[in-house]
Amino acid sequence: MVKVKKQKIRVRNRSSIFQGKGIVGLKTILKFSIGLILLVVIGLGLIRLKYMFVDSDYFLVKGVEVKVSNEDGSPRDIPLKDVIGDGIIGTNALFVDLGAIKDKITAGHPEFKDIVVRRVLPSMLVVECTLRKAVAQIRSDRYYPVDKEGVILPDVVNFPNPELPIVTGIGINLAKVSMSRFGEFESQKLANALDLINEIAAEDRLKAYRLKVLDIADPGNLTFTLETINAEIKIGNTDFQDRLDTLAVVIGQLGPDISNFKYIDLRFEDPIMGPK
Numbered sequence: 001m002v003k004v005k006k007q008k009i010r011v012r013n014r015s016s017i018f019q020g021k022g023i024v025g026l027k028t029i030l031k032f033s034i035g036l037i038l039l040v041v042i043g044l045g046l047i048r049l050k051y052m053f054v055d056s057d058y059f060l061v062k063g064v065e066v067k068v069s070n071e072d073g074s075p076r077d078i079p080l081k082d083v084i085g086d087g088i089i090g091t092n093a094l095f096v097d098l099g100a101i102k103d104k105i106t107a108g109h110p111e112f113k114d115i116v117v118r119r120v121l122p123s124m125l126v127v128e129c130t131l132r133k134a135v136a137q138i139r140s141d142r143y144y145p146v147d148k149e150g151v152i153l154p155d156v157v158n159f160p161n162p163e164l165p166i167v168t169g170i171g172i173n174l175a176k177v178s179m180s181r182f183g184e185f186e187s188q189k190l191a192n193a194l195d196l197i198n199e200i201a202a203e204d205r206l207k208a209y210r211l212k213v214l215d216i217a218d219p220g221n222l223t224f225t226l227e228t229i230n231a232e233i234k235i236g237n238t239d240f241q242d243r244l245d246t247l248a249v250v251i252g253q254l255g256p257d258i259s260n261f262k263y264i265d266l267r268f269e270d271p272i273m274g275p276k
Helices: 019-055 078-084 097-109 184-202 240-260
Strands: 061-070 111-118 124-131 136-138 143-147 166-167 211-215 224-228 229-236 261-265 271-275
Touching: 061 078, 078 124, 097 111, 097 124, 111 224, 111 271, 136 184, 184 211, 184 240, 229 240, 240 261
Parallel strands: 061 124, 136 166, 166 211, 229 261
Antiparallel strands: 111 124, 136 143, 211 224, 224 229, 261 271
16 A cells, blocks of 8 residues: 655745845846936037037137248248138038148149148147248249259249250140149159259359259250350260269360350260350
8 A cells, every 4th residue: 555645845935025126127227227328418419519519619710820931941821722622611520520621722823832731729720831942943834843852833824034044955835734634754854854954053163153954855965055155065964073073174175165056965974065
C-alpha cells in the first residue's frame, strides 16, 4: 500500500507579487522624466546659441581692414571696394568663407600676391596682401607690365612706360591669349627674359646703363640694347652672369668708342665686335 504524503500549500500575499514590478516601473518613469528634461534643456540651449551666433547682430561684419603693401614693405592705400568688392558687410563673420574671398581676390586682382584673409572676432575681417611690382613691359598689341615672376599685371597701356625695359618677340597677341594659356615655348622665352633682366640689374658695373629693349624672338639668342649704347648686344640664352661680366669689361675698355660698333657678340669665349 502506497502512502501519500500530505504537503501544506502556502498562498503568497498578492501585494508582494507585484511589489518588485512597482519599483521597476517607478525607476523607468524617473529615468524617462530626467531624459526628457535634459532634452528640453539642450533644445533651449541650442535655440539660445542659434540666436547668439546666427540671428544676433553681434557677429555681423561691420568692417573689413585692407592692408596692402609694396614689395619693399611700405604700405599702399587701396580702397576696400577695389580689393574685395561689395556684399561682405552685414554677413555673419563666423560663417564667411575666407577661402572663397581669397579666390575672388586672386581671380580679380593678379597684381596681388601673398593674400591672407582672416577673422578678427566679433565683427571684423582683415585682408593682407602684397602688390606686385612691374620689372618690364611686353610689347604686343599694347604694352603689358609683367613682374619678376612672370605675372602679367592689369595696367595695360598704349604707350610704353619710359621707366621699364621693353620685351619684344613674345610671338603671341596678349589681348587674345591670357597668361594661363601660354604654351611651354612662350613661357620659357619669358622666363629667360626675366632671368636676364634680373642678372643685368644685379651687375653693379652696368647700373649706369639702363636696359632699353630686350628681344626674345630667337629663344636661342637673346639680344638687347642699353640706353646710351647703340650697339646690339647678343648674349645667347645661358651663362648670363659670366657674359655680362665680359660685357662690363668691354664697355670699360672701349669707353665712348663703343658707339663705333654695330653689335657685341658675347656668345663665344672672346667677344666679337661688329663694326658699323
